[in-house]
Amino acid sequence: MKGYAGRYVEVDLSRSEVKIKKLPEELALDYIGGMGFGAKTLYDLVPEGIDALSPENVICFWNGPLAGSLVPVSSKYCVAAKSPLTGMFGFGISSGYFGAELKRAGFDGIIFLGKSPRLVYCLVDDDFIKLIDAEHMRGRTTWEAEELIKEELQDQSVRVASIGIGGERMVRFACITNDRNRQVGRTGMGAVMGSKNLKAVAVRGTKAAGVADLKALRRFCKILYERCQGSATEKYRKYGTPANVLVHNKLGCLPTRNFQQSTFEHANKVSGETMLRTHVKKITACDICPIACDHVNKVDEGRYKGAVASVDYESLWSLGPNCGVSDLNAITKAVEICDTNGIDTISAGMTVSFAMECYERGLLKKEDTEGLELKFDNADAMVEAVRLMSRREGRLGNLLAEGSRRAAEIIGRDAWKYAMQIKGMELAGYSMRSLQTSTLGFATSIRGACY
Structure with missing residues (x-):
């Protein structure tokens, strides 16, 4: 073996x-x-x-x-x-x-x-x-x-x-x-x-992994390393997975404002290209990976100065365009909160966007949101909602910590219509209107809405 x-x-x-x-x-x-x-x-x-x-x-x-x-x-x-x-x-x-x-x-x-x-x-x-x-x-x-x-x-x-x-x-x-x-x-x-x-x-650990034929493995790995440095991975080496933001927006498959739209009018502000120019301070790689797609952001000024987070496509999308937010400082801070307090950025962003739509449609009131004006495009409200949710603090934090499906059941009325989930798990960052293969994957995934 x-x-x-x-x-x-x-x-x-x-x-x-x-x-x-x-x-x-x-x-x-x-x-x-x-x-x-x-x-x-x-x-x-x-x-x-x-x-x-x-x-x-x-x-x-x-x-x-x-x-x-x-x-x-x-x-x-x-x-x-x-x-x-x-x-x-x-x-x-x-x-x-x-x-x-x-x-x-x-x-x-x-x-x-x-x-x-x-x-x-x-x-x-x-x-x-x-x-x-x-x-x-x-x-x-x-x-x-x-x-x-x-x-x-x-x-x-x-x-x-x-x-x-x-x-x-x-x-x-x-x-x-x-x-x-x-x-x-x-x-x-x-x-x-x-x-x-x-x-x-x-x-x-101090042990070496067992290999059946080390010479053959080295020959094979040399081929893989060369391919990993080719054109297919160039965008990920340079911009990380946020390289996909503008591509998805052009294809009309970038879910926006809780999947109400499939393009984001401020996509340029949150693109991988912009992020590299304004926020990326470090690029790192996982074990034995020559691609190094991990791009670490740092906020240098403003309300969220000092925030540091590794921002990938899914995190950037879920807490950005999905919530109508185009402020990279706020997005980086929200990702930092998710990573340090330990919650999934995809479900976090999707549950906040669900709450935003419920708020805009009158299903949630200010007394339900700790006084937050929980509307789309409100970056500060998004960050605070993520903080409350990640700690199960207050009425809003406890509600959103249950995930969008359970939160919709608690809110009642038509809230279920705005919970973008399949089998209880929130959707990932690909619009089903444009990508029918993703639709099939989401619908049939053994763990819920995931590709």
């Missing part, structure tokens, strides 16, 4: 028990890794009909066979659990360095069962695995938790996947942040971690 570590960790949080188990060869042959392993794990271990935020749920982290290898663009890992947002099979994918480090520690995955009686983080240090008290991290942001763990372990190279206050307070679309700027974004995996009192997973 070259490519696989051949082992995984099972952690019972209720009993503080750790077991190292052998990865069955038939599991690898039938399900390959990542999402496949996650689906099989939930099928085997999660009882039918449970509450996704109950101790009976299981959350698992799984690699694929290429993680930790020389193969470029192979840094992805998957986290799976029953979703508190959709009530179905939930999973999120992230990149960065966490997944590769888990493989180097000698494991293909980690399964967490039960619920810890106190807030903890799990350390995987090669074969040394331990649950460590994290009560002093309660209420800390994802970035703060990562730095605290690195300081405690006296090692800046340890890789950390953590939740923020959004996960602790079980916002239904809470995310998991690893390596500061990478997120397991969709379906609320951070809320499941919060329900289990699991603040973070820290990984440090």
Whole structure:
């Protein structure tokens, strides 16, 4: 089983028990890794009909066979659990360095069962695995938790996947942040971690990934590296995924103001080209990736001076054109709030845009919005709504933290018409009016509205 570590960790949080188990060869042959392993794990271990935020749920982290290898663009890992947002099979994918480090520690995955009686983080240090008290991290942001763990372990190279206050307070679309700027974004995996009192997973490894034929792999990887540096990826190397803003706007597939339109009149103000010129301060890459599409923004002036965030296409779109907002300072601040407090930027922006349409149509009043003039194009109101939602603060924050489908059910009347979701999960940034293939993908996706 070259490519696989051949082992995984099972952690019972209720009993503080750790077991190292052998990865069955038939599991690898039938399900390959990542999402496949996650689906099989939930099928085997999660009882039918449970509450996704109950101790009976299981959350698992799984690699694929290429993680930790020389193969470029192979840094992805998957986290799976029953979703508190959709009530179905939930999973999120992230990149960065966490997944590769888990493989180097000698494991293909980690399964967490039960619920810890106190807030903890799990350390995987090669074969040394331990649950460590994290009560002093309660209420800390994802970035703060990562730095605290690195300081405690006296090692800046340890890789950390953590939740923020959004996960602790079980916002239904809470995310998991690893390596500061990478997120397991969709379906609320951070809320499941919060329900289990699991603040973070820290990984440090020293082992090499197994390879069947190293010389052949090197020859193959050389070809891939050359192609990764070709014209097909040039726009992502230069502008990051926000390179797609103007393209989608020209094609009429850039959802605007809660999908009421498919073009944004201020697209030039939030394009990848503009962002690179005015806000990008750093360009970084995930493990073994020659493309380096991660563009980090910093706000230099104005109300949101000092805000720092990695702004990709989906985040830029959901908190920008989707809310009628063309202020890159405000968008960067909103993304920073999402990343540090730990909530999915797509569901966050879509739930705010849902609330904006409800407000404009009279379904929400000022007494429902903490006094916010929650209209489209109001950048400051968008940022404040995101902050309240990410912390479950106040009437509005608690309402929006439930996600658009549940919020529509709470508001009642015709609110359901304006919740742009499928199977409970908010739509991603592609207009179904223009892209029929996306429509089919959204409608048939096993986890809800996603491509």
